[in-house]
Amino acid sequence: MTVLVLATDAYGGHGGIALFNRELVAALALNSEVVVVPRIVPHEPEPTPPGVTFVAEAARSRFAYSRAIARAALSRPALVICGHINLLPVACAIARHPVLMTFGIEAWKRRLAAGLNRLVHRCRAVISISALTRDRFGSWSGYRGPTYILPNPIHAERYGTRERRPDLVARYGLEGKRVLLTVGRLAGEERYKGFDEVLDVLGKFPPDVVYLIAGGGNDQSRLRQRADELGVADRVVFTGGFPEGEKADLYALADVYVMPSRGEGFGFVFLEAMASGVPVVGSKYDGGREALMYGKLGLLVDPANPAELRAAIAEQLERGTRRIPDELQYFSFEHFVARLTMVLSSIDDRSRAS
Amino acid sequence: MCGITAIFAYHSSADPVRREELEKITERMRPRGPDAVGTWISPDRRVALGSRRLAIIDLSDDGTQPMFDVEGELAIVFNGEIYNYPELRASLERGGVHFHSHTDTEVLLQLYRRDGEDMLGLLRGMYAFVVWDARRRRMFVARDPYGIKPLYFADDGSVVRFASGVKPLLAGGVVSPARDPAGVAGFFLTGSVPEPFTICRDVRAVEAGTSFHVEDERGRGEVRRHYSVAEVFRQADRQRVFAGLMKPEIFLRERVEESVEHHLVADVPVGLFLSAGIDSSALATIASRVSRRPVHTFTLAFHEFQGTEDDEALLAERLAREIAAPHTTRLVTRDEFHADLPRIFESMDQPTIDGVNTWFVSKAVHEAGMKVAISGLGGDELFGSYPSFRKVPRMVHLARLPGAARAARMVSHHPKAAFVGRFGRTYGGAYLLQRGLFFPDELPAIIGADTAREGLERLQILDLIDSAITPDPGTEFGRMATLESSLYMRNQLLRDADWASMAHSVEVRTPLVDAALLRQICPLLLERGSECKGALAAMLPPWVRGRRKSGFFVPMREWTGLPADATTTRMRGWAKSVFEYCDMGRFGTVAR
Numbered sequence: 001m002t003v004l005v006l007a008t009d010a011y012g013g014h015g016g017i018a019l020f021n022r023e024l025v026a027a028l029a030l031n032s033e034v035v036v037v038p039r040i041v042p043h044e045p046e047p048t049p050p051g052v053t054f055v056a057e058a059a060r061s062r063f064a065y066s067r068a069i070a071r072a073a074l075s076r077p078a079l080v081i082c083g084h085i086n087l088l089p090v091a092c093a094i095a096r097h098p099v100l101m102t103f104g105i106e107a108w109k110r111r112l113a114a115g116l117n118r119l120v121h122r123c124r125a126v127i128s129i130s131a132l133t134r135d136r137f138g139s140w141s142g143y144r145g146p147t148y149i150l151p152n153p154i155h156a157e158r159y160g161t162r163e164r165r166p167d168l169v170a171r172y173g174l175e176g177k178r179v180l181l182t183v184g185r186l187a188g189e190e191r192y193k194g195f196d197e198v199l200d201v202l203g204k205f206p207p208d209v210v211y212l213i214a215g216g217g218n219d220q221s222r223l224r225q226r227a228d229e230l231g232v233a234d235r236v237v238f239t240g241g242f243p244e245g246e247k248a249d250l251y252a253l254a255d256v257y258v259m260p261s262r263g264e265g266f267g268f269v270f271l272e273a274m275a276s277g278v279p280v281v282g283s284k285y286d287g288g289r290e291a292l293m294y295g296k297l298g299l300l301v302d303p304a305n306p307a308e309l310r311a312a313i314a315e316q317l318e319r320g321t322r323r324i325p326d327e328l329q330y331f332s333f334e335h336f337v338a339r340l341t342m343v344l345s346s347i348d349d350r351s352r353a354s
Numbered sequence: 355m356c357g358i359t360a361i362f363a364y365h366s367s368a369d370p371v372r373r374e375e376l377e378k379i380t381e382r383m384r385p386r387g388p389d390a391v392g393t394w395i396s397p398d399r400r401v402a403l404g405s406r407r408l409a410i411i412d413l414s415d416d417g418t419q420p421m422f423d424v425e426g427e428l429a430i431v432f433n434g435e436i437y438n439y440p441e442l443r444a445s446l447e448r449g450g451v452h453f454h455s456h457t458d459t460e461v462l463l464q465l466y467r468r469d470g471e472d473m474l475g476l477l478r479g480m481y482a483f484v485v486w487d488a489r490r491r492r493m494f495v496a497r498d499p500y501g502i503k504p505l506y507f508a509d510d511g512s513v514v515r516f517a518s519g520v521k522p523l524l525a526g527g528v529v530s531p532a533r534d535p536a537g538v539a540g541f542f543l544t545g546s547v548p549e550p551f552t553i554c555r556d557v558r559a560v561e562a563g564t565s566f567h568v569e570d571e572r573g574r575g576e577v578r579r580h581y582s583v584a585e586v587f588r589q590a591d592r593q594r595v596f597a598g599l600m601k602p603e604i605f606l607r608e609r610v611e612e613s614v615e616h617h618l619v620a621d622v623p624v625g626l627f628l629s630a631g632i633d634s635s636a637l638a639t640i641a642s643r644v645s646r647r648p649v650h651t652f653t654l655a656f657h658e659f660q661g662t663e664d665d666e667a668l669l670a671e672r673l674a675r676e677i678a679a680p681h682t683t684r685l686v687t688r689d690e691f692h693a694d695l696p697r698i699f700e701s702m703d704q705p706t707i708d709g710v711n712t713w714f715v716s717k718a719v720h721e722a723g724m725k726v727a728i729s730g731l732g733g734d735e736l737f738g739s740y741p742s743f744r745k746v747p748r749m750v751h752l753a754r755l756p757g758a759a760r761a762a763r764m765v766s767h768h769p770k771a772a773f774v775g776r777f778g779r780t781y782g783g784a785y786l787l788q789r790g791l792f793f794p795d796e797l798p799a800i801i802g803a804d805t806a807r808e809g810l811e812r813l814q815i816l817d818l819i820d821s822a823i824t825p826d827p828g829t830e831f832g833r834m835a836t837l838e839s840s841l842y843m844r845n846q847l848l849r850d851a852d853w854a855s856m857a858h859s860v861e862v863r864t865p866l867v868d869a870a871l872l873r874q875i876c877p878l879l880l881e882r883g884s885e886c887k888g889a890l891a892a893m894l895p896p897w898v899r900g901r902r903k904s905g906f907f908v909p910m911r912e913w914t915g916l917p918a919d920a921t922t923t924r925m926r927g928w929a930k931s932v933f934e935y936c937d938m939g940r941f942g943t944v945a946r
Contacts, residue, residue, distance in 0.1 A: 108600035139604045191595050263599050285608075285874070299445075304593075304873035307475020315445060 002033045004077035006069075006091050006098075008084045009038050011045035011054050014244065015185070016152075016268050017103050020129065021083055023153050024101075025052055027337045035077065037068050039087070069094065079344070081127075085111060088119045097124035099347060104129075104265025104287065105192075107137040117141065125347045129266040130287035146350055148343040151290060152268045153336030154328065159248045159275035161322045168253055172237045177210045178317060181254035181278070183242070183269045184261075186217030192263030194283065195223055197303050201310040202232045209235070209317070214250055216241035251276035256316040259288060260303035267291040270298065271331055277322030281312045297325050356419065357383025357518040357856075358431040358505075359393075359404035360484040362493050362568050365512035370399035375526040379517050380404035382525035385701070386433075386518060386856045394420045394429065400570075401486050401493075405431045408859055410620050410726055411439075416455030423463055424454070427489045430466075432459045433518050434481035434503040435863070437616035442476060466494065471565055474580040478616060478870050480863070482560065484516055491570040499581035499869040500732075501549065501562025501844045504703070504852055508556045514568050516560075519703040519853070520552050530556050537704070538801055538933075539809030542792045545707040545929060546846040548818055553704045553936075562844055581869055583839050587832030588825050590876030597881035603889040607640075609874050610890065613865040614640045617728055618649075624863075625650045625719050625727040627712075628681070630669035632891045633733030635898045637865060641728060642677040650680045652718045652727065654711065657687065658909035666907075673898060684718035688913045701857035705936040707791070707929050709850030711908045713857065720858035727860055731847055732867035735839040736875075738831055738884035742838065746784045747830040753778030782819035785837050791929055800930070831883045843867070 005028070010021035021036070028034045029051040036052060041059040048054045058068035073094045080098040082091035085107055091098035100123040107128070110117055120126075125146045128134035134147050169175055180202075184193040195213060202211050213223065213236065220238055227236040242250055251257070257273035258281040267288035273280050280298035282288035292298040299312040329335070359379045361371050376393050384391075387406030395402045405419035422429045436442070439458035442465060447453070451464050458479075465473040466485050471494065480502035485494040495516065497505050507516045508529040517523045524531050534555040540548040549559040560566075563581035568574050599605075614637060618624050626641055628634050628651035641649040651674045655667035667683045674681035691710070698713055712729075719727045734740050752758055753774055765771075773793050777783030794815070797806035822840035827833050848867070855862040865871070879886055891899045914928065 105599050108604070110601060136600055136604055139607075140601045189595070190599075192599060196592075262596050295441075302870060302874065304876075305475065305870065307472065311445070311469070311472075311476055315448065318449075 001078035002035060002075055003028050003079045003081060004072050004075075004094065005034060005036045005081045006083055006087045006094075007036055007038050008087070009040045009042065010036050010083075011038070011048060012041040012043045012056070013038075014043065014241075016266075017084070019268060020101075020103065020152055022046070023333070023336060024081070024340070025049070027153075027333070027340045030337060031341070032078075035072055035075065037065070037072055039065065039084075079347075082123075085116065085120070088116055088123075092119050092122055097122055097351075099124055100126045102126060102128045102133050102137050102265075104133055105190075105263045107133055107265075108140075109136075110140045121145075124351060125343075127343060130290045132287045132290065133265045146347065148346070150336070150339055150343060151331060152266055152271060153333040154268070154271035154275050154331045155333055156275040156324065156328055159251065159272060161277040161324065162248065162252045164252050165249045168249060172212060172239065172253070174210065174212070174237075174253060177208050178255045179210055179212050179253050180256050180258050180313060181212045181214065181251070181273070182257070182259050183214045183247075183250070183272075184259065185215050186213070186219040186223065188217070188219035188222060190263060191219065192261055192286075194258075194260035194262070194303050195219075196226060197260045197306070197309055198258055198313075199223065199227050199230055199232065199236065201306050201313065202227075202235060203230055204310050205313070205317075207235065211236045212239065212253060213237070214239040214242045247272060248276060251278055254278045255320075256281060256313055258309075258313055258316075259283070260301055260309050261286055261288055262303055264288045271328065274298070274325055274328050277324045279316035279319050279322075281309070281316055291331075293327060293330070297327055356408055356431075356433045357386030357406040357522065358419070358433045358482070358484065358516070359383075359402070359518075359522070360431055360486070360493065360495075360516040361402040361513065362486075363400045363513045364568055364570055364573050366571065368400075368512035371395055371402040371513075373402075375528055376402040376404050379515070379522045379526040380406060382522040383518055385859055388859050390415075390418055392419050396486075396488075403429055403431045403484070403486060408725060408861060410435065410622055410861060411458055412456040413621055414455070417457040417459060419459060421455075421457070421459050421463060423467065427487070428463055428467060429486040429488070430459060430463045430483060432462055432481065432483035433505070434479060434483070434498065435619070435861070436461060436477055436479040436481060437619050438476075438478040439619075470494075471496075471578065471580075474565060478868070482518065493568040494565065495560060495568065496565035496580075497560045497562055499563045499583075500839065500848065500867050501559075502848050502852070502864060502867060504849065505560040506552060506557050507560060508558075509574060510556070511573070514574065520554055520557050521703055523557055524554065530554070532556070534812075535801075535805045535809030536812035537809075538805060539794075539797055539813050540815065541705050541933065542797055542800055542929060543786070543790055543794070543813075543815055544841070544845065545789075545791045545925065546849060547704045547706075548813070548815075548841065548845050551813065562840075582825075583836045583872070584823050584825055584827045584832075586869075586872055586876055587827030587829070587836055587880070590873075590880055591828045591832075593877040594881050595877075597878040602878055602882055602886060603892045605878060606875060606886055606889045607893060609871055610636070610865065611640050611644060613868045613871045614728070615644045616868075617863045617865040618645050620726050622726060623647055623650065623724055625652055625722065625724045626679075627651075627715050627719075627727055627729045627862075628653050628670045628674065628679075629730070630666040630673070630898060630901060631730065631733075632887060632894065632898065633730030633866060635673055635894050636890045637728055637730050638673065638679060639677055639893055642679050648678075648680055649728070650682065650722060650724065652715055652722070653681070653683050654715055654718070654908070655683050655685045656909050657685075658912045659907070664907050664909075669898065669901065673895075676895065682718055682722055684714065684721075686714045686908075688909075691913050697857070698854075699932075699935045701853055702932075702936065703853045704849070705929075705932050706846060706850055707925050707932060708846055709854040710910065712851050712854035712862070714908070716855040716858040716860040716862070719860045725860055726863060727855070728863050728865060729851060730866060731851055731862070731864045732839070732843060733887070733890075735835060735843045736866050736872065736879070737887035737890065738835060738879075739887055740834075740838060742785070742788045743831065743834045743884060746781065746788050746834060746837075749774070749778045749784040749787065750781060753784065777816075780816070780820070781823060781833055781837070782816045785819055785841070786815060789842055791926055829880055831880060835879065839867075
């Protein structure tokens with residue numbers, strides 16, 4: 001059978017949604033032909049797995065996108081997975097009952113376009129990467145169809161504990177330092193990753209504790225200024241955008257991964273940090289708590305409470321040792337495939353029954 | 355929940371602590387803690403601790419206070435509940451701490467050992483406690499962010515005494531019951547005695563959201579503020595961007611649900627005060643969903659309100675049925691009110707014009723054999739439902755216009771109209787006008803010229819109000835929410851809830867008065883203001899949503915024969931009656 005995936009981005013994309021889509025496509029391709037029509041392809045696409053057709057040219061223009069969609073529709077896919085709520089009109093034009101993927105804040109509140117909100121009810125199922133996103137989506141949409149949770153997978157074998165790369169230590173001035181790390185886009189319009197909150201408590205730690213912020217975005221100058229106002233500018237290092245292929249080396253620099261966020265749908269970066277053996281501190285109030293298995297794999301804090309954040313970071317710094325938690329296996333790619341298979345089978349059964 | 359006592363003869367010139375005094379103070383708090391009593395005096399007789407315990411978490415004798423650590427270096431007396439104690443305990447255990455009980459008290463003790471005064475930022479709950487640190491020969495004293503749990507002290511320069519009430523401190527027989535003109539003036543100006551003043555000259559309140567040490571020889575150290583509502587609002591201004599992340603209804607519901615869940619932590623059944631208002635109805639609905647045990651609801655009914663809009667009984671019963679909550683409607687009569695009045699005054703720790711409603715609903719909870727109840731107190735301050743949120747900012751704007759004072763006098767015969775010109779131009783003044791009972795010029799006629807002059811001079815009521823909104827919370831909503839929760843709610847509502855419930859050995863818990871909740875939803879409050887109440891109401895049936903504001907009204911006018919005119923004037927009469935009863939002669943007698 002052929003599965004059509006309508007994605008904002010997948011191959012050639014850098015964000016969490018792109019990453020999830022690549023994993024989803026790889027898992028689908030084990031049993032099906034998969035056609036992926038992306039809206040954007042920001043970078044050179046990675047090689048696709050066998051059985052996957054990635055229609056990169058769809059991202060060139062609106063016309064090219066429409067043409068790609070029309071062609072995909074003609075192939076009469078057995079299943080259409082809509083990879084973003086904003087693409088629902090396109091998905092519904094192709095399939096009467098698509099399956100919708102929901103990730104994070106894009107699905108946490110009613111969309112401005114009323115028609116879009118109505119289309120939600122045409123979906124034969126909604127798959128969310130976390131229970132939090134599922135619940136928040138459900139509470140505004142009133143969606144009553146089947147819902148499934150499919151958390152991000154992690155290929156832990158690509159990470160592991162490793163020595164700090166001397167060139168990176170030298171580049172960022174980390175010799176003899178204990179490093180707090182956050183990886184994420186520095187988006188001035190969102191600011192939900194918790195960079196500000198970590199800066200607020202940084203001054204409470206001894207001078208050998210520094211904060212490494214890895215990610216590009218338009219909020220860097222504001223954060224730099226804030227660090228300056230707080231008197232910790234010399235202890236904050238911005239790496240800018242970091243090559244995807246070197247992320248394992250980035251995590252190897254960290255003593256604690258900390259992200260007291262408010263807007264994460266799941267927080268794949270936590271899995272990466274844990275797969276690198278780095279102790280983590282996450283948020284009680286967004287999807288990060290599910291990546292941390294509600295506190296089993298790391299410490300959860302109220303992002304609004306500096307005392308709690310400080311105590312959690314201190315506790316993880318104290319821990320000192322790197323250990324990859326056994327429970328991380330829960331998020332393995334094999335388990336992801338098994339979950340996806342169960343989800344698709346359940347959707348199929350329900351469709352036949354109705 | 356308990357009553358606690360601590361005495362420290364910190365100066366070498368002081369006499370050793372007397373056991374008789376310790377026991378008298380502690381015994382005066384018996385209703386606060388009928389389940390157990392404990393006292394301890396240090397071998398050198400410089401330090402004494404006492405506790406009356408109302409057992410709610412870990413009902414075994416392991417929870418007996420004063421509680422000591424294994425090393426015998428730290429001792430604690432604690433009144434309140436720490437709702438996040440399981441996670442704090444887990445954190446301590448990861449650090450190698452071994453516990454000997456399942457109480458939150460022991461968590462406090464170990465947290466103090468680990469973090470010292472920094473521990474306060476980690477606590478979610480209501481508390482007033484004293485730790486005796488024998489290693490450093492000093493006491494650590496702390497009170498919760500909002501001042502839900504009371505703590506008072508008297509420091510004569512060589513001995514400092516702490517207790518959970520003013521009357522218990524007097525009961526020791528050493529602290530003078532002489533009235534404080536500032537406390538008296540404060541009572542007539544606002545309807546309750548404003549912190550840190552008390553009705554007694556030698557007794558002060560440990561201020562809400564503060565802590566301090568008492569050192570050997572040196573006495574009380576610098577007061578450190580660990581929480582400020584004004585500061586939370588100021589900080590939240592830069593976090594407004596989060597308010598748009600999701601639908602307010604969803605976010606608020608999640609956060610309030612979480613607060614309710616925390617406030618249900620107990621080893622005994624938890625009840626709930628249910629009026630037919632939005633706050634208590636929402637809490638009841640949430641509690642019925644998240645509690646593992648049925649949450650018993652309680653409502654008051656009065657013959658005087660039958661068939662009127664003020665009758666809350668029928669609607670509360672209907673809601674209780676819908677959420678499948680066991681429910682009690684407690685009828686209170688005029689005769690019962692008059693029969694209880696002497697006990698009400700005896701239990702009233704300081705003069706106040708409110709608290710009768712909590713007295714009776716707590717009595718109902720006690721009669722049902724329960725000792726914990728959740729209350730919707732604080733919802734109006736949190737969500738901006740009081741008229742003051744509109745009126746005070748408007749008054750500040752209008753009073754600054756030329757001729758505003760004369761215009762106010764001409765168009766209104768209300769006693770407050772005459773003061774618009776003098777007070778209305780600042781938030782502090784306008785707030786006093788809005789909430790005030792009497793005005794400074796009226797006090798000499800009520801309490802005498804000398805008491806009024808001295809009281810007003812020491813009280814500096816406008817400075818006191820202004821200090822609540824320092825630093826400036828930054829927005830109109832923030833200023834009003836800060837004023838209401840730091841003054842009216844703290845000095846009146848929370849204090850009344852404390853004495854009136856403790857008199858029946860009932861602990862009142864207030865999920866909407868929660869420092870963590872405020873920190874989390876503050877950006878949303880600044881963005882949406884009083885619309886947030888609507889977001890909370892969205893979970894309720896329309897017949898609750900559409901009802902006008904209510905909340906355990908008591909037919910005081912009918913029972914006391916006070917005039918049927920505007921509320922302010924009526925409460926003036928009640929204030930005089932209360933003060934007459936609580937005047938210093940009787941106050942001292944009752945205290946003992």
